[in-house]
Amino acid sequence: MIALAGTIGAGKTSLTQLLANHLNSQAFYESVDDNKILPLFYENPKKYGFLLQIYFLNKRLDEIKASYSNDLNVLDRSIFEDELLFKLNADMGRATETESDIYSSLLSNMMEELPDQVHQKAPNLLITIKVSFETMLHRIEKRGRAYEQIANDPSLYSYYKNLNDRYDAWYENYDESPKMLIDGDKYNFVENPTAATEVLGMIDRKLAELNLK
Numbered sequence: 001m002i003a004l005a006g007t008i009g010a011g012k013t014s015l016t017q018l019l020a021n022h023l024n025s026q027a028f029y030e031s032v033d034d035n036k037i038l039p040l041f042y043e044n045p046k047k048y049g050f051l052l053q054i055y056f057l058n059k060r061l062d063e064i065k066a067s068y069s070n071d072l073n074v075l076d077r078s079i080f081e082d083e084l085l086f087k088l089n090a091d092m093g094r095a096t097e098t099e100s101d102i103y104s105s106l107l108s109n110m111m112e113e114l115p116d117q118v119h120q121k122a123p124n125l126l127i128t129i130k131v132s133f134e135t136m137l138h139r140i141e142k143r144g145r146a147y148e149q150i151a152n153d154p155s156l157y158s159y160y161k162n163l164n165d166r167y168d169a170w171y172e173n174y175d176e177s178p179k180m181l182i183d184g185d186k187y188n189f190v191e192n193p194t195a196a197t198e199v200l201g202m203i204d205r206k207l208a209e210l211n212l213k
Contacts, residue, residue: 001067003078006129009139016076042147045094122176131184
């Protein structure tokens with residue numbers, strides 16, 4: 001499968017839809033709008049952080065297995081990002097180190113249970129979208145989910161800033177599969193059709209390089 005990665009508001013969902021349509025493949029979207037735990041997490045991260053990560057782990061494993069039908073199916077978030085997100089919550093006191101360690105161990109064990117004799121566990125290609133902190137905040141505000149708004153919870157500013165900052169090191173250290181980086185500020189594929197065409201062309205060339213297209 002092809003997996004998208006990037007911070008909140010990077011444009012993962014938009015690029016997932018564009019790419020799946022372009023490749024005539026299937027898109028698998030992160031469960032957000034129907035996720036009853038996510039608003040509770042924003043209200044009380046310490047109480048619901050671990051439960052939220054387990055929820056996402058379960059959903060992502062289902063998506064990985066469902067995507068096996070086509071190497072060009074697109075997932076709008078990589079399971080390998082979740083450890084980064086939960087480690088940040090632990091470092092900020094929004095989860096405990098014990099919960100973080102348990103989650104990391106569970107993730108490792110669950111990945112081992114995936115049927116590697118049927119299909120590889122890592123994506124064929126990881127596409128990470130990098131955006132500036134200013135772009136991230138603009139898009140979070142624009143999409144208008146009340147529980148995500150800094151105006152409603154000023155402490156989110158620090159959380160978002162830390163999250164965006166950590167993606168650079170995460171991408172550099174990621175070695176589970178081939179990868180590529182898209183500059184979401186330079187190529188605003190979310191709002192600019194010309195930029196979208198350019199990004200799809202870049203991805204096409206990378207897929208051809210990997211003999212996937």
